[in-house]
Amino acid sequence: MTRNTVRRSGAVAALTAALALPAVGLAAAPAQARGSDAVEARGTCGAGVTWKLKAKHEDGRIEVEYEVDSNRVGQLWTVSLTDNTVRVFSGQRRTVAPSGSFTVRVLTADRAGTDVIRSRATFGTQTCTGAVTV
Numbered sequence: 001m002t003r004n005t006v007r008r009s010g011a012v013a014a015l016t017a018a019l020a021l022p023a024v025g026l027a028a029a030p031a032q033a034r035g036s037d038a039v040e041a042r043g044t045c046g047a048g049v050t051w052k053l054k055a056k057h058e059d060g061r062i063e064v065e066y067e068v069d070s071n072r073v074g075q076l077w078t079v080s081l082t083d084n085t086v087r088v089f090s091g092q093r094r095t096v097a098p099s100g101s102f103t104v105r106v107l108t109a110d111r112a113g114t115d116v117i118r119s120r121a122t123f124g125t126q127t128c129t130g131a132v133t134v
Contacts, residue, residue, distance in 0.1 A: 037056070038054060038055070038056035039054065039055055039056070039132045039133070039134060040052065040053065040054045040132070041053045041130045041131065041132050042130075043128070043129075043130055045068075045121075045126050045127060045128035046126060047070075047126060048070070048071060049068065049069065049070045049071075049126055049128060050068070050069050051066070051067065051068045051069075051119065051121065051128040051130055052065075052066070052067045052069075053065075053066050053067075053117065053119045053130040053131070053132050054066075054132070055115075055117045055132045055134045056134070057110060057134065058107065060110055061107045061108060061109060061110055062083065062107070062108050062109070062110050062115055062117070062134055063105070063106075063107055064081060064083075064088070064089075064104075064105070064106050064107070064108060064117055065103060065104070065105050066079070066081060066103065066104045066105075066119045066121075066130075067101055067102070067103045067104075068093075068095070068101060068102055068121045068128055069095075069099060069100060069101035070095055070100050070101070070123070070126075071099070071100040071101075072095060072100045073095055073096060073097045073100045074094060074095060075094065075095045075100075075123050076092055076093075076094050076123070077092065077093050077094070077095070077102065077121045077122065077123045078091075078092055078121065078122050078123070079091060079092065079093050079102075079104055079119075079120070079121045080119075080120050080121075081104065081106060081117065081118070081119050081120075082117070082118045083108045083109070083111060083115050083116070083117050084111050084115055084116055086108075086111075088106050088108040089104055089106045091104075093121075114133055114134070115133070115134045116131060116132075116133050117131065117132050117133075117134065118130070118131045119131070
């Protein structure tokens, strides 16, 4: 089961936190941004593994950063990132010292309308998935 925690930059953070309090225990919706605000979603993948997905508008494109931290060095994870179902990254990343984590950074087109960035990383039976909306 994935647990999501969403952080937003700017004044939206305080309002979001206040509105989210009554919804504790409900499934988290994908993070959303308006204008140039950065969005971030976090979650757990089990066995102490955590993930973080960030996206922000950057010079007419979208900068995406995805991190998985398993606290174990040397694990080879299969990773994919999509933007509105268009694959923008597909490959493998190995967790490295000292933290036992890896990070993928990509720039993708700012497609017409809302962009939904989805992340997926697998290692053995562990799967980490997340999404943000920009």
